[in-house]
Amino acid sequence: MNEENNLEQPQETLGQALKKRREEAGMSLEQLASALKLSVLQLQRLENDEHELLGPITFVRGYIKSYCRELKIDTQAILALLPEQVEPAKKSKMQSFSRRTEKEANDNRLMLFSYFILAVIIGSSVFWWWQNSSPALEEQTATIMPSQLETSELAPAAEQLSSETEQLNAQPATSSVPPESENAQPATNDANVVEAKKPIEEQSNLDPEHSTVVMHFNEDSWVEIHDGNGDRIAFGVKKAGYVMTVTGPQPFNVVLGKHQVVDITFQGEAVDTSHFAKNRLAKFTLPLSE
Known part of the structure; x- marks a missing residue:
């Protein structure tokens, strides 16, 4: 038992x-x-x-x-109680896991390399755009509005011409004047022309609706000007030696590509632009604010 x-x-x-x-x-x-x-x-x-x-x-x-x-x-x-054969479980799964880990590592390396290539392409594009944006702005050309620019530049000359024509038309009425008076007549006419010009200049200096800006371009430079009404009265690239005169209500909003090569006068007084940074666009308002 x-x-x-x-x-x-x-x-x-x-x-x-x-x-x-x-x-x-x-x-x-x-x-x-x-x-x-x-x-x-x-x-x-x-x-x-x-x-x-x-x-x-x-x-x-x-x-x-x-x-x-x-x-x-x-x-x-x-x-002595331990079984003779003890094999680790799921050996095949461990091998597959190692293969998956290796594949994930390869995928990660490929992804990092792709990100690096993308970063290089983006950086190159930004650098190229930055290098070419500044010259493109300075080399930009446009057609100046003929009606505005020609009217502003030719208005003073037309007024002077009309005043001289009126004086010449009035001259034959003094045909019976002695020879000495006839010889003195041209000087009188010249004096009348000078006196006729002064009121125009004084009027432009006193009346803000007829403020005048004169620019002398020593080298090629891009320019854009808007008057006090917001109208664009000048725009484009001016060649070296060009003298531009614009008239309109102040204040004038001015943008110059190379301000250091342009001599500016506003209402007959020189404008100092030396305090603006070189090799950059100069944006300012005339008259200059203190």
Whole structure:
């Protein structure tokens, strides 16, 4: 009967033997894990005989020896309970995981290289645009509005011509004047012309509706001018030696491409533009604000 009872009782496994010795020693899994520098999960798998989840057989034997050494039990007796063949689980999945990791690493390198190429292209485009934007602005040409510019430039000459014509038409009425009077007549006419010009200049100086700006271009330069009504009265590139006169209500909004090569007078007084930065567009208002 005793032999039959012994046969019916199952043999104690390695995990059961370890757990029994640990409980007899009064040590918890957390305490033993801290002493062995292992995780609680690893000790639980060892006590549950889940050896295939702990890695290669060499690792399993090392865990068992450390366990026995800490609890001071017979190592050889415990190792005798270890199954002969213990293979790590899901070996094929580990291989596939390594392949996936390698593929992800290759994809990451390819993505970084693509970002680098894109950054180089964007940087080159920005640099090219920055280099060409300034010359393009200075070389821009446009047609000046003929009706506005010609009227503003020719208006003073037309007024002078009409005044001289009226004086010449009035001259034949003095045909009976002696020779000395006839000789003196041209001087009188010249004096009348000078006197006729002065009121025009004085009127332009006093009346803000007829302010005058004169620009002498020593070199080619781009210019744009808007008068006080917001009308554009000058626009485009002026050649070297060109003298431009514009008239209109002030203030004038002026933009010059090369202000250092242009001499400017406003209402007969010189305008100082030396304080503007060179090699840049000069934007200012006439009369200049203090």
